[in-house]
Amino acid sequence: MEPVFQNETIKGILSRYRRIWAINHAQSVLGWDMEVNMPKEGILERSVAQGELSVLSQEFILKPDFIELVEKAKGLELNEYERGVVRVLDREIRISKAFPPEFLREVSEVTSQATKAWEEAKKGDDFSKFEPWLDKIIDLAKRAADYLGYEDEPYDALLDLYEEGLRTKEVVGMFDELERELRPLIEKIMEEGKVPREHPLEKEKYEKEQMERVNLWILQKFGFPLGVRSRLDVSAHPFTTEFGIRDVRITTRYEGYDFRRTILSTVHEFGHALYELQQDERFMFSPIAGGVSLGIHESQSRFWENIIGRSKEFAGLIYPVLKENLPFMANYTPEDVYLYFNLVRPDLIRTEADVVTYNLHILLRFKLERMMLNEGVKARDLPELWNEEMERLLGIRPKTYAEGILQDIHWAHGTVGYFPTYSIGTLLAAQYYYHIKRDLNVEELIAQGNFEPIKAWLREKIHRWGSIYPPKELLKKAIGEELDPEYFIRWVKERYL
Amino acid sequence: MEPVFQNETIKGILSRYRRIWAINHAQSVLGWDMEVNMPKEGILERSVAQGELSVLSQEFILKPDFIELVEKAKGLELNEYERGVVRVLDREIRISKAFPPEFLREVSEVTSQATKAWEEAKKGDDFSKFEPWLDKIIDLAKRAADYLGYEDEPYDALLDLYEEGLRTKEVVGMFDELERELRPLIEKIMEEGKVPREHPLEKEKYEKEQMERVNLWILQKFGFPLGVRSRLDVSAHPFTTEFGIRDVRITTRYEGYDFRRTILSTVHEFGHALYELQQDERFMFSPIAGGVSLGIHESQSRFWENIIGRSKEFAGLIYPVLKENLPFMANYTPEDVYLYFNLVRPDLIRTEADVVTYNLHILLRFKLERMMLNEGVKARDLPELWNEEMERLLGIRPKTYAEGILQDIHWAHGTVGYFPTYSIGTLLAAQYYYHIKRDLNVEELIAQGNFEPIKAWLREKIHRWGSIYPPKELLKKAIGEELDPEYFIRWVKERYL
Numbered sequence: 004m005e006p007v008f009q010n011e012t013i014k015g016i017l018s019r020y021r022r023i024w025a026i027n028h029a030q031s032v033l034g035w036d037m038e039v040n041m042p043k044e045g046i047l048e049r050s051v052a053q054g055e056l057s058v059l060s061q062e063f064i065l066k067p068d069f070i071e072l073v074e075k076a077k078g079l080e081l082n083e084y085e086r087g088v089v090r091v092l093d094r095e096i097r098i099s100k101a102f103p104p105e106f107l108r109e110v111s112e113v114t115s116q117a118t119k120a121w122e123e124a125k126k127g128d129d130f131s132k133f134e135p136w137l138d139k140i141i142d143l144a145k146r147a148a149d150y151l152g153y154e155d156e157p158y159d160a161l162l163d164l165y166e167e168g169l170r171t172k173e174v175v176g177m178f179d180e181l182e183r184e185l186r187p188l189i190e191k192i193m194e195e196g197k198v199p200r201e202h203p204l205e206k207e208k209y210e211k212e213q214m215e216r217v218n219l220w221i222l223q224k225f226g227f228p229l230g231v232r233s234r235l236d237v238s239a240h241p242f243t244t245e246f247g248i249r250d251v252r253i254t255t256r257y258e259g260y261d262f263r264r265t266i267l268s269t270v271h272e273f274g275h276a277l278y279e280l281q282q283d284e285r286f287m288f289s290p291i292a293g294g295v296s297l298g299i300h301e302s303q304s305r306f307w308e309n310i311i312g313r314s315k316e317f318a319g320l321i322y323p324v325l326k327e328n329l330p331f332m333a334n335y336t337p338e339d340v341y342l343y344f345n346l347v348r349p350d351l352i353r354t355e356a357d358v359v360t361y362n363l364h365i366l367l368r369f370k371l372e373r374m375m376l377n378e379g380v381k382a383r384d385l386p387e388l389w390n391e392e393m394e395r396l397l398g399i400r401p402k403t404y405a406e407g408i409l410q411d412i413h414w415a416h417g418t419v420g421y422f423p424t425y426s427i428g429t430l431l432a433a434q435y436y437y438h439i440k441r442d443l444n445v446e447e448l449i450a451q452g453n454f455e456p457i458k459a460w461l462r463e464k465i466h467r468w469g470s471i472y473p474p475k476e477l478l479k480k481a482i483g484e485e486l487d488p489e490y491f492i493r494w495v496k497e498r499y500l
Numbered sequence: 501m502e503p504v505f506q507n508e509t510i511k512g513i514l515s516r517y518r519r520i521w522a523i524n525h526a527q528s529v530l531g532w533d534m535e536v537n538m539p540k541e542g543i544l545e546r547s548v549a550q551g552e553l554s555v556l557s558q559e560f561i562l563k564p565d566f567i568e569l570v571e572k573a574k575g576l577e578l579n580e581y582e583r584g585v586v587r588v589l590d591r592e593i594r595i596s597k598a599f600p601p602e603f604l605r606e607v608s609e610v611t612s613q614a615t616k617a618w619e620e621a622k623k624g625d626d627f628s629k630f631e632p633w634l635d636k637i638i639d640l641a642k643r644a645a646d647y648l649g650y651e652d653e654p655y656d657a658l659l660d661l662y663e664e665g666l667r668t669k670e671v672v673g674m675f676d677e678l679e680r681e682l683r684p685l686i687e688k689i690m691e692e693g694k695v696p697r698e699h700p701l702e703k704e705k706y707e708k709e710q711m712e713r714v715n716l717w718i719l720q721k722f723g724f725p726l727g728v729r730s731r732l733d734v735s736a737h738p739f740t741t742e743f744g745i746r747d748v749r750i751t752t753r754y755e756g757y758d759f760r761r762t763i764l765s766t767v768h769e770f771g772h773a774l775y776e777l778q779q780d781e782r783f784m785f786s787p788i789a790g791g792v793s794l795g796i797h798e799s800q801s802r803f804w805e806n807i808i809g810r811s812k813e814f815a816g817l818i819y820p821v822l823k824e825n826l827p828f829m830a831n832y833t834p835e836d837v838y839l840y841f842n843l844v845r846p847d848l849i850r851t852e853a854d855v856v857t858y859n860l861h862i863l864l865r866f867k868l869e870r871m872m873l874n875e876g877v878k879a880r881d882l883p884e885l886w887n888e889e890m891e892r893l894l895g896i897r898p899k900t901y902a903e904g905i906l907q908d909i910h911w912a913h914g915t916v917g918y919f920p921t922y923s924i925g926t927l928l929a930a931q932y933y934y935h936i937k938r939d940l941n942v943e944e945l946i947a948q949g950n951f952e953p954i955k956a957w958l959r960e961k962i963h964r965w966g967s968i969y970p971p972k973e974l975l976k977k978a979i980g981e982e983l984d985p986e987y988f989i990r991w992v993k994e995r996y997l
Contacts, residue, residue, distance in 0.1 A: 025552035028545065029526035036529055045747030048525065051785065052688065052743075055522030059556075122805045232541045250542030319928075 007084040007285045012076045024288050025058040038238040064099045082357045087471030091290040101150045113139050114417040121415035130404040137382035141375045143273045144419040161420030161478040166298045167473045176421045178366045192499045198347040211257040213328040218269045224452045241268040241276035251279045274307030279465035295470040301428020310436045313344045316449035349397035351406040363396045368422040438482045473481045504581040504782045509573045521785050523557040536734040545845045561596045584968030587789040599645045599800040611914040618912035627901040634879035638872045641916040654873045656918030662794045664970045675863045681989045689996045697845040708754040710815045721949050722989040725843050740772035749778045778963035791976030792967040798925020807933045810841045813946035846894035848903040860893045865919040930991040935979045
């Protein structure tokens with residue numbers, strides 16, 4: 004294959020970019036090691052190292068001669084790969100330039116203290132400990148939006164950090180449709196009872212080693228290159244990290260019961276990992292290697308988790324290996340596994356939510372975040388707003404802060420504007436499903452354990468393009484359409500009614 | 501405790517040094533991960549990242565304003581900690597300045613290809629594949645010595661890289677004495693037979709899990725802070741790495757038989773790790789945190805391996821846990837374990853050598869390295885020179901290249917002048933033993949499994965001083981003496997005759 008980068012200016016940019024790439028590579032390894040291996044008192048030195056390296060990479064991004072080269076490249080005639088490089092770097096420079104160093108330092112100090120306060124507040128179910136920090140976080144989010152600039156409302160600026168080019172009004176439209184459709188749908192699903200609200204498999208216990216064998220069997224079926232270009236490890240919260248195209252690692256966790264969680268986490272993270280593993284290798288060391296946005300990334304993980312992992316055929320495929328490793332499976336059928344993977348019941352906790360109610364949890368957070376940014380709502384009002392909205396949307400009301408406003412770590416980390424990408428991923432996954440069905444018999448392939456055609460489809464349509472195109476353009480090229488919640492609604496109806 | 505760095509210029513230096521420290525921290529994590537975890541195809545991206553980071557750290561070391569500050573500090577009135585900072589950085593700057601970037605690139609290319617050639621040559625027992633590369637390595641070593649400069653002979657320049665301030669003539673004197681004393685001693689040990697040449701325990705097989713439990717038990721007895729400030733992992737070649745004072749990790753290996761090796765490796769690496777863990781925490785993030793030289797480092801590992809790990813009392817201490825985990829131990833006594841840990845027999849392979857013959861292996865390499873550098877000896881003559889010297893020293897002659905000249909990876913890595921530090925460590929370990937005995941009843945403490953007084957002695961005399969003093973000065977302060985091979989000879993006589 005011919006090299007994708009031909010232009011001399013682009014080559015000059017990329018040769019300078021290599022050290023930024025190397026620092027990012029190191030940062031990923033430091034972060035992965037911290038979650039997976041680090042002895043606990045290593046944290047002090049690790050944090051200092053990470054802080055120094057992030058300042059360093061900022062400095063290189065903002066070097067005048069580097070910026071000048073990128074500016075120069077904007078005026079040149081380039082191929083689509085090269086244009087991608089310029090777009091990604093221009094965006095990175097713009098974002099890096101926007102924030103004064105003092106502001107970044109303030110963010111880092113406030114969020115690190117806010118995270119500790121949040122942990123204590125959650126543990127003691129005492130919102131007052133987190134309240135002043137949440138006000139500071141809201142203030143920082145507003146100032147961040149002001150630094151970045153926006154057209155319609157501050158939320159636009161934050162949203163764009165996580166999902167390039169997405170506008171708040173689009174998200175409002177998306178959630179309006181979801182709310183209108185999902186609330187009656189959930190009621191109907193509950194009434195009809197095609198899927199149950201509970202299943203005895205939720206209570207069955209397992210040993211870590213048993214489910215590790217199952218997860219490894221599944222990953223092998225998926226063709227995950229364990230030991231060659233990837234690993235499966237254990238961490239408190241499952242995640243995926245890429246150190247490049249040839250070293251992409253996922254983690255899972257083993258709680259000892261409710262085995263669905265460890266399987267679906269593993270399958271979910273596999274979806275993220277596949278996106279990174281199936282990049283065009285010619286992009287190596289360049290800023291266009293890697294997934295383009297959080298929403299598109301989440302669409303990959305949700306596709307594997309929801310469309311494949313929760314399908315009837317997948318339950319059938321893994322049933323024998325489950326039976327081989329879990330003695331209690333003798334009392335259950337593949338249909339049990341399927342139903343257990345597809346329970347629907349309103350739950351107070353987002354991370355416990357089923358596929359159908361999940362998006363309403365996101366809607367709630369999106370609504371509250373906008374109120375903080377646009378309407379001057381203060382932290383003290385949020386618990387009540389949260390509880391009311393939860394009751395309105397799902398008919399249940401938190402009795403503690405821990406199962407309400409304090410459940411997520413995101414705000415303590417200063418992450419505002421991030422939640423919508425979870426829903427975007429969920430919706431897109433269903434949208435891909437109806438497109439891929441035009442080309443492939445997905446159900447039959449899952450039943451056969453033949454995932455190669457599905458992987459090839461995803462590679463061709465999405466993965467191989469890395470970050471060349473902004474998310475919306477990528478979608479247009481991949482499926483000829485914009486994000487459309489209609490597909491997800493249709494999928495829910497077909498599966499759960 | 502009051503802070504050790506008071507001078508403003510020093511503080512300025514250290515605040516600039518932080519990013520160099522951070523890059524070193526990252527490099528250590530990347531290196532550790534590569535040996536312990538990395539999926540095999542991750543190597544390409546990992547090497548590029550490591551290369552970029554090492555260029556980066558060189559650049560920071562050689563920044564004119566950084567050098568200027570260090571120069572300025574030389575003229576100031578400083579405390580001993582601050583003087584240590586200046587000495588270490590001045591040395592780093594001097595070494596970094598010495599080598600032109602093209603030379604470093606050449607070294608990195610030649611050694612990476614030489615390593616591949618060495619692997620093939622060793623595998624196929626075909627020296628001709630490595631010969632041209634070894635000539636190139638010799639040439640690079642000579643040029644490195646020229647760049648660094650030296651007084652008496654080129655070997656001085658290389659030796660100093662690994663053992664600050666050590667001169668070739670001192671090493672010559674050391675080995676002359678060792679050769680004179682050890683050769684008759686070995687004959688006598690063989691004749692008297694107080695320790696055997698072979699033991700049936702060498703052939704006993706074990707499962708990894710069994711010896712893992714034994715190793716963890718030993719480390720716990722030693723007070724190794726597993727999970728808090730350290731880890732034990734598995735790698736092809738056992739090693740220790742420090743990411744700072746609070747995260748020091750060791751590895752071991754499990755071959756499935758001859759369990760002495762995994763125990764003594766673990767104990768050896770523990771000795772290295774303890775040196776790093778017992779640093780003065782006020783040195784954190786500074787260039788004086790960490791062991792001062794390879795020889796002093798090796799003296800710590802050898803102290804734990806030879807003096808403690810091979811003692812009769814240690815055999816007695818671990819016998820119950822061995823018996824609990826290894827069914828075959830029922831047929832052996834603690835005395836068997838002691839003898840098995842102390843076999844003496846001439847062996848062709850350095851890494852298999854017993855404590856007594858070990859130094860002659862190093863002497864051989866030292867002699868050959870000097871011949872290459874000073875006498876124009878070429879690679880093609882080396883196998884024969886090796887074999888003759890081996891026969892002369894130990895009365896055995898390699899039949900293959902793999903068990904002769906090709907056995908070590910060091911030269912392929914371009915490491916010339918490094919081997920003597922192994923002997924220095926071995927000799928110093930015995931020297932400490934006679935000093936520590938003046939203060940503590942070492943044997944009784946080992947028998948009791950009470951290692952805290954021994955650790956405290958090592959901390960007070962050596963560990964807490966980090967790299968403040970050059971190795972010779974550190975020794976003077978610690979034990980009031982220079983390195984003296986006499987102690988080792990005495991120890992060998994007392995133990996093996």
